[in-house]
Amino acid sequence: MRAIAPERRVDFAAIRKDFPIFEQKVHGKPLIYLDSTATTQKPRAVIEELERYYRTYNANIHRGVYAIAEEATRRYEEVREKVARLLNARSVHEIIFTRGTTESVNLVANAWGRKNVGPGDVILLTEMEHHSNIVPWQILVQERGATLRAIPIDAEGRLDLSGLDTLLQGPVKLVSLTHMSNVLGTVNPVAEVARRAHAQGALVFVDGAQSVPHFEVDVRELGCDFLAFSGHKMLGPTGVGALYGRRALLEAMPPFLGGGEMIREVKLEGSTWNDVPWKFEAGTMNIADTIAFGTAIDYVRRIGYDAIAAHSRGLAAHMMGALEEIPGVTIYGPPAGERGGIVAFTLDDIHAHDVATVLDHEGVAVRAGHHCAMPLHAKLGLTATTRASVYVYNLPSDIEVLAEGVRKAKQVFHR
Amino acid sequence: MSLDDLYRQEILDHYQNPRNWGTLDHPDITAVDSNPLCGDEIRIDLKIEDGKVAAVRFSGKGCSISRAAASMLSEAVEGKTLEEVKQISREDVLDMLGIELGPVRLKCALLALKTLKVGVYGVQQSWPGEDEEE
Numbered sequence: 074m075r076a077i078a079p080e081r082r083v084d085f086a087a088i089r090k091d092f093p094i095f096e097q098k099v100h101g102k103p104l105i106y107l108d109s110t111a112t113t114q115k116p117r118a119v120i121e122e123l124e125r126y127y128r129t130y131n132a133n134i135h136r137g138v139y140a141i142a143e144e145a146t147r148r149y150e151e152v153r154e155k156v157a158r159l160l161n162a163r164s165v166h167e168i169i170f171t172r173g174t175t176e177s178v179n180l181v182a183n184a185w186g187r188k189n190v191g192p193g194d195v196i197l198l199t200e201m202e203h204h205s206n207i208v209p210w211q212i213l214v215q216e217r218g219a220t221l222r223a224i225p226i227d228a229e230g231r232l233d234l235s236g237l238d239t240l241l242q243g244p245v246k247l248v249s250l251t252h253m254s255n256v257l258g259t260v261n262p263v264a265e266v267a268r269r270a271h272a273q274g275a276l277v278f279v280d281g282a283q284s285v286p287h288f289e290v291d292v293r294e295l296g297c298d299f300l301a302f303s304g305h306k307m308l309g310p311t312g313v314g315a316l317y318g319r320r321a322l323l324e325a326m327p328p329f330l331g332g333g334e335m336i337r338e339v340k341l342e343g344s345t346w347n348d349v350p351w352k353f354e355a356g357t358m359n360i361a362d363t364i365a366f367g368t369a370i371d372y373v374r375r376i377g378y379d380a381i382a383a384h385s386r387g388l389a390a391h392m393m394g395a396l397e398e399i400p401g402v403t404i405y406g407p408p409a410g411e412r413g414g415i416v417a418f419t420l421d422d423i424h425a426h427d428v429a430t431v432l433d434h435e436g437v438a439v440r441a442g443h444h445c446a447m448p449l450h451a452k453l454g455l456t457a458t459t460r461a462s463v464y465v466y467n468l469p470s471d472i473e474v475l476a477e478g479v480r481k482a483k484q485v486f487h488r
Numbered sequence: 489m490s491l492d493d494l495y496r497q498e499i500l501d502h503y504q505n506p507r508n509w510g511t512l513d514h515p516d517i518t519a520v521d522s523n524p525l526c527g528d529e530i531r532i533d534l535k536i537e538d539g540k541v542a543a544v545r546f547s548g549k550g551c552s553i554s555r556a557a558a559s560m561l562s563e564a565v566e567g568k569t570l571e572e573v574k575q576i577s578r579e580d581v582l583d584m585l586g587i588e589l590g591p592v593r594l595k596c597a598l599l600a601l602k603t604l605k606v607g608v609y610g611v612q613q614s615w616p617g618e619d620e621e622e
Binding site: 425426427430 | 490
C-alpha cells in the first residue's frame, strides 16, 4: 500500500483519449470540462464494464447459486476489497456500499446518531461544509434536542483551529468535516482534528468526496472513525459510493434501512441482523454501477495518486496564475500549494451564471452558484461564485481556453 | 442560440440600466423570493391606485437574465389592473426577452414573474416550468 513508486511521467494527453465524451463538440467547440468537483467524466473501461455486466453476467447477488449470479457476487465483493485497500481499512467488514456520500452521511446520522446523540449533545461541523454534511446533522439534532456548532474559517479559507479545544469541550459527540473543500479546494488537517477530537471523547466523520479522488487517503493514518466518498467523482458511475466505519462502531449500530439481505433471520415477531457490512445493505444494491466503480478505482490506481495529485496541483496553480492576470478576477481560498484542483472566483460584479454562460459558448463547462455551500458563501459575503475544477483528463491548454473565455465575459458585459 | 443573440443589446441594456429599480416607501404589495440554485434574490413592490399598478419597483441580486426579465416585466405591469397582471404568462416574459433558454436559466428568467404572482395573488399559484393554470 505504502510502497513508493519511482518517479514516472504520466501522459495525460493520452489519458484524455480514454474518455469518449471528449470526441464531441459543444456549441461547435471542443468540450473543455472543468466541473469534475460536481462529477467526473467516465473512461471507456468503466462504460464498457457496465455494458459487459448487463450483457454477460447480470444477476442478483448473494442469492443465486448459478454461474452468472456467482460471477456477479464475486465481482461485487471484489470491489469491497478494492475500496478497503484504497483506504487502507483493516478489513472488508469496514466498507459499506451506499448511493454516495450524501447517503453515507445520512446512514451515520440515522443509525449511529439516533442511538448516540441525545438532548444537550453537540455535533461539531465547519463553516466550509457541503450541504450534504450539514443538513442530515440538522435533522438529527432537531429530533434529538442536540445542537450544532461550527469550526470557523480564516480569511484565506483555512480552518481556524485556535479555538478547537474550547469548541470540543462539553458533550461534543462527533466532529464531521470535509477533507477537501468543494469550493475553496482547501485541504484540511483531518489527522490533527481527529487527534484533538478523540482526546475529548468525540468521534470523527470525514467527508472524503473531494479528497479520495485526488490524493491518497489512509483512514488509519487520519485516525477517523467514518469516511465517505462517491464513485462518480472518481471516474465511476453515478449512484454508488462507499462508507468506511470502524468495525466496532458498525457492529454496535442499528441498521439504517430495513429489507432483504440485511437480515439474518426474519420472523413476524421480529428479525435479527446480518453481519456487517451487509447489515447496512438492504434490498438489491446498485450492482452494475458498483462493479464499474471497481473498474474506476483500478483506472485511478493505474495512473497513481502521486501523479494525479501533482497534476491537479499543477493545473490549479496554472489556473490561478492565468485568472489573476485578468483585472476584476477575485479568487477565493488558500494559495495554490495548499489546495487541490479547485478554483472558485468572481469577475467584477458580473453574475456567476453570466460568466458560466459565456464560457459554455466557448465549450467550457464550469459550475456557477453556491456549490451546495451556502453557509460558506454567506461567510465570504457572496451569493454565487464561478468554479473551475480539474481532473486527470484536463491539460494546460484547457486553462488557456478558460482564461480567454473569462476575458470574453468581461467584454460582453462591459461593452 | 449564439452568445450575441442571448446577450442581445436590449437584455444588456435592461441589465446595466434596470428600469424601476429600488423600493417603494409604502407599497400596497411586497413580494420577495429567491432562487435556491444560485441564491439570487428579488423583491417587488407595487403601489395600487384605483385597482391599477400606479408604481412598481424591484431590487435584489441576480444574473443578467433575471434582472433584465424583472426590468422588462416592471415596465409591462405599469398602469395595468391587477386582473391584467394576473394574466401575464411565462410565454409573455419569454417573448419580452426574445431568447431561448435551457431549464436552468429558465428559472432565472421566470423568478420575477413568480414573485409578482405571489404578490398579486397573495399565495403562490404557479411555478416556473409548469403550465399556467387557466
